Structures are given as C-alpha cells and as structure tokens.
Amino acid sequence: MQRDRTMPLSPLSFISKRMSTNETLRNAKRNLRVSISKKLEALDTTTIQEQSRIVFELLTSLPEYQQAQNVSVYLSMSTGEIDTNAIVRDAFDRGKHVFIPFTHRSLQNTSQDEEPKPSIMDMVSLDSLDDYNSLKRNSWGIPTPTKKSLETRRNCIDDLKVDGSGLDLIILPGVAFDSDCRRLGHGKGYYDYFLKRYSEQSGGKMPFTVGVALKEQLLNVDKEVPTGDKDWPLDMIMVGSGSLIRRQQSEGPTEGQLI
Known part of the structure; x- marks a missing residue:
C-alpha cells in the first residue's frame, strides 16, 4: 500500500531531518567564514583605516545616528573589521550614552528547544573617553572592561526592566553581509541571542x-x-566602499536596497 503523503513524519524522522538541515547550515556558514577570512588576511592597515573613515562619514550623516541618545558600539579588533575608535569618540563628543558588548558566563535559563548557552553577551555602559582609553585589550585584541567594573556600569537590559529605557541604535560587526541585510557572525550567536532577549524584554520594540x-x-x-x-536581519549595512544598504521592511524581513 502506498504511503499517504499527508501523514506527518514520525518524531525520529522529524528529528533526523532537522539535524540534517542544521548540519547543512553550519557547514555553509563555516565555509563562508573561511572564504571571507582569507580575503581579510590580505588587507593591510591602510586599507582598513581608509574604509573605516568612509563608514564613519556615512554613519555620522545618518539621521538615526544623529538622533540616537543611547548607542551600542562594538569595540573593534586590531585587524579584519571596521575600526570603531572614531565612532566611539564622536558619540561622546555629541553627548550620547555609549554601551559596549561584554561577554560573560551565562546564568540564563534557556527554553527546551534551545541549546544551553555557556556564555552570553550584554551591553554595558562606557562612561567616558577616559574610561574608554583605560580599557585593556583581551586575547582577541578587543578593548574590554574588567569584571570588577561591572558593579558600577549600567546594563541596557536592566534599564529596560527598571524604566523601559533602552538602546536607540546598535552598531554591529560581522564576518559577512549580503545585499538583503543578512549578517554572518563568528559563530557564537552572541548578537542574535542578545537581540532575542532584548525583544522579549522590550515587548518587540527594537x-x-x-x-x-x-x-x-x-x-x-x-x-x-x-x-x-534564529539569525536576525539588520536594518542597514554600511560598507567601506561607500555603499549603504537599507532593508525594506514592507517587502519582507530580509529585503534590502542599495541607496
């Protein structure tokens, strides 16, 4: 007798299919990271700094940045990504409140369909340029606050819980991006999980x-x-070539347009 094609998959078949799909996705991401990393290894400091200058000029002309009061900025590695030093300094010059990523051991409970998170990322306050200049670089070459200093730093998730205030704008790094504002990170899922937690706490206001x-x-x-x-599309991508890509919300969650 021929199998009824409308019959649902058995639990074991469903799990096997999902594992196969997940493995295919992981392999595709891994291969893309390797491909992009080879390109980045060939870049010299002068090239990165020139592209960082172009991105800085794009960002500081953006109305969403100019109007933002609470801004999250990643602190850049020494190589392989846009340098955010000028962005941090400009944000303080404009009187903005600056938040930076801090990764720590997870104490969060995850749902049954999620893998346990050994570590998570929060956005904590950077209090001044002196505070910024005092940060020491970690093993990745990223300026990082000490655990002790967290006692006096604001946490944007805590701010949401207390009075509903939160971030206006987040500036994200990545390994690769596409013209539909999709982003590939380094594989830890820090930003995607942070955005999920933020959305849950803010009632979807992002x-x-x-x-x-x-x-x-x-x-x-x-x-x-x-x-x-679980991968979050971005609202906009700014590129060191001078291109700016804005996601078209009305045309779906991942549609983008060069402007």
Missing part, C-alpha cells in the same frame, strides 16, 4: 541595527549569507 562592513565582507548581489530562523 533599536535600529546597523552592520558595518569592509567591502571584502559584502557578498556579491547574487550571493546570500546562509541563515536560519
């Missing part, structure tokens, strides 16, 4: 998200960043 990319990190228009249902 900051404006801007990915900043070297031109070597932007895929050709016929290529896509491989993503799953």
Whole structure:
C-alpha cells in the first residue's frame, strides 16, 4: 500500500531531518567564514583605516545616528573589521550614552528547544573617553572592561526592566553581509541571542541595527549569507566602499536596497 503523503513524519524522522538541515547550515556558514577570512588576511592597515573613515562619514550623516541618545558600539579588533575608535569618540563628543558588548558566563535559563548557552553577551555602559582609553585589550585584541567594573556600569537590559529605557541604535560587526541585510557572525550567536532577549524584554520594540562592513565582507548581489530562523536581519549595512544598504521592511524581513 502506498504511503499517504499527508501523514506527518514520525518524531525520529522529524528529528533526523532537522539535524540534517542544521548540519547543512553550519557547514555553509563555516565555509563562508573561511572564504571571507582569507580575503581579510590580505588587507593591510591602510586599507582598513581608509574604509573605516568612509563608514564613519556615512554613519555620522545618518539621521538615526544623529538622533540616537543611547548607542551600542562594538569595540573593534586590531585587524579584519571596521575600526570603531572614531565612532566611539564622536558619540561622546555629541553627548550620547555609549554601551559596549561584554561577554560573560551565562546564568540564563534557556527554553527546551534551545541549546544551553555557556556564555552570553550584554551591553554595558562606557562612561567616558577616559574610561574608554583605560580599557585593556583581551586575547582577541578587543578593548574590554574588567569584571570588577561591572558593579558600577549600567546594563541596557536592566534599564529596560527598571524604566523601559533602552538602546536607540546598535552598531554591529560581522564576518559577512549580503545585499538583503543578512549578517554572518563568528559563530557564537552572541548578537542574535542578545537581540532575542532584548525583544522579549522590550515587548518587540527594537533599536535600529546597523552592520558595518569592509567591502571584502559584502557578498556579491547574487550571493546570500546562509541563515536560519534564529539569525536576525539588520536594518542597514554600511560598507567601506561607500555603499549603504537599507532593508525594506514592507517587502519582507530580509529585503534590502542599495541607496
């Protein structure tokens, strides 16, 4: 007798299919990271600094940035990504409140369909330029606050819980981006999980998200960043070539347009 095609998969078949899909996605992401990393290794400091200058000029001309009071900025590694030093300094010059990523051991409870998170990322306050200049670089070459200093730093998730205030804009790094504002990170899921937690705490009211990319990190228009249902698309991408890509909300969750 022929199997009824409308019959649902058995639990074991469903799990096997999901594992196969997840493995395919992980492999696609891994291969893309390797490909982009080879391109980034060939870049010299002068090239990165020139593209960082172009991105800085794009960002500081953006109304969403100019109007933002609470801004999250990643602190850049020494190589392989847009340098955010000028962005941090400009934000303080404009009187903005600056928040930076801090990764720590997870004490969060995850739902049954999520893998346990050994560590998570929060956004904590950077109090001044003197505070910024005092930060020491970690093993990744990223300026990082000490655990002791967290006792006096604000946490944007805590601010949401207390009075509903939160971030207006987040500036994100990445390994690769595409023209539909998809982003590929380093594989830990820190930003995606942070955005999920933020959305849950804020009732879905989200900051404006801007990915900043070297031109070597932007895929050709016929290529896509491989993503799953836990990967958050961005609102905008700024590229060191001078291109600016804004996601078209009305046309779906991952549609983008060069402007």
